[in-house]
C-alpha cells in the first residue's frame with residue numbers, strides 16, 4: 001500500500017520565539033528518515049519565523065483558520081494568509097477547538113472545504129471523549145465526525161486523518177496499540193464503505209494522544225497506524241525518537 005509515515009508536532013500555545021527557534025534549528029540538524037513526512041505546527045504568530053528557521057524538508061502547519069479568504073472577522077486568519085507565511089498544512093477539528101472553543105461539526109466542515117480549496121493540506125482530527133467511550137459510543141462519535149470531514153473533501157491526497165481520543169490528549173494516558181489499531185481499522189473500513197477502496201487504502205490515519213518516545217514504537221507497528229500527531233512530546237528532544245519510530249535501532 002505504501003502509505004508514507006507521517007509525524008506532526010503540534011506545539012499548541014507553547015514556547016517563545018527563542019525556544020521554538022532553537023527547537024526548529026535542532027530538528028534541522030537531526031538525522032531524520034527520508035521515508036517519513038514531518039510537519040510542525042507553531043502558534044500563528046511564529047509561522048513565518050519557523051518556516052525561515054526550519055530545513056525545507058520539514059513542512060509547517062497552522063493550528064486553525066477561518067472559513068473565508070478575508071473580511072471583517074477580527075482575530076481570525078485565513079488559509080491564504082497561512083500559505084503566504086510559507087505554511088502548507090493546517091490542523092482542523094482538534095479536540096481543543098471542538099471542546100474548549102466550542103467549534104461545531106458544521107464549522108469544522110466549512111473550514112476543511114475552504115482550506116483544501118485554497119491548496120493547504122489538512123490534518124483533520126476526530127476522537128471521542130471519555131464518557132462517550134465508556135458509554136460505548138466511540139464508533140458513533142468518530143464516524144459522525146469523519147462523515148462531516150468526508151462530505152467536505154474532494155481530493156483525499158491532501159488529507160491526513162488523525163484519531164485522537166480526547167481522554168488521551170495531554171493526560172499521559174496513551175491509547176494502547178490495540179485500542180488505536182481497532183479504531184484506525186474501523187475508520188479505514190468506514191472510508192471503504194462510504195468513500196471508496198482507493199481512498200481507504202491510501203489515506204494516512206495517524207494517532208494522537210500522549211505519544212512519547214516510550215510508546216511510539218509499539219503503536220507504529222500497528223497495521224493501520226500511519227504516524228502520529230504529537231503534542232507535549234513534540235516540544236522535547238524525544239520528538240526525534242518519535243519521528244524515527246519505524247526505523248530500526
Ligand code: PGA
Pocket residue numbers: 010164168169170171172208209210211229230231232233
Ligand atoms: P499530547 O497532544 O501529545 O500532548 O497528548 C496531542 C494532540 O493534542 O494532538
